[in-house]
């Protein structure tokens with residue numbers, strides 16, 4: 001089990017690579033939500049998402065342990081993060097992406113000197129390919145969430161929130177595979193358990209919500225949400241027990257609410273966030289949190305939006 005000690009260690013390990021991102025505030029959103037609203041700005045993080053925290057912690061350890069190559073099966077923010085840190089450390093990386101990869105995501109990986117390998121359409125096909133590449137090249141597969149070093153790296157977001165802001169009452173976190181929230185839960189509940197941590201999922205990707213209801217890891221058939229960072233079909237075997245132990249509540253958000261929150265933040269705060277981030281703002285805006293007059297921190301987990309797709313996300317379209 002990951003403990004807060006692992007997260008302090010991760011913070012030391014990654015401090016030379018990551019940005020300590022600011023906490024933004026908005027008086028307009030505060031009055032709409034009936035709470036004092038703050039935003040942990042991981043969309044301003046290196047590579048545009050928090051994923052670089054876990055990836056750096058894990059890749060640095062792999063290199064210390066002798067790996068001369070790394071790979072990941074992800075076309076999204078995790079793939080970019082692994083390509084970025086491998087390039088910084090001078091280790092070659094191959095990112096295994098689906099045949100129908102979005103060209104802008106492929107370009108981002110290439111911009112960090114990551115090699116691209118196209119393979120199949122499902123993660124079930126990509127992961128064995130990544131494992132074979134790792135075995136051939138004396139390297140390691142860097143998993144996106146279900147790994148102690150990844151969880152500890154993501155947990156550094158929680159330590160920063162506690163350092164940067166006094167009197168936090170509630171922290172709101174998006175849930176995909178659960179790496180981010182299980183790290184933040186470990187940091188916050190081991191240091192200041194009176195702080196409430198609320199997880200957010202799209203209605204269309206409610207695998208962790210379902211799993212909590214059932215009391216065991218439960219998978220969903222498809223996760224057809226606009227929030228592409230949250231399209232997992234089930235929580236991880238390491239992340240789920242942490243969520244189950246500590247989370248105060250999980251709330252669900254509709255696709256329309258995600259779009260409205262994304263465009264609200266863009267218009268009013270001039271911040272470009274991706275749909276996976278917008279779920280936390282939507283939870284506050286559409287009154288899913290059931291709190292009043294509190295200091296609420298929404299984690300803005302990333303800002304990587306394909307500008308060609310931005311028009312389709314407009315709620316007024």
Ligand SMILES: *Cc1c(COP(=O)(O)O)cnc(C)c1O
Nearest residue numbers: 176177178179180229276301302
């Ligand atoms: C990966 C990701 C998430 C979800 O994180 P998990 O650790 O998989 O729960 C949320 N937002 C963004 C922007 C992401 O890239």
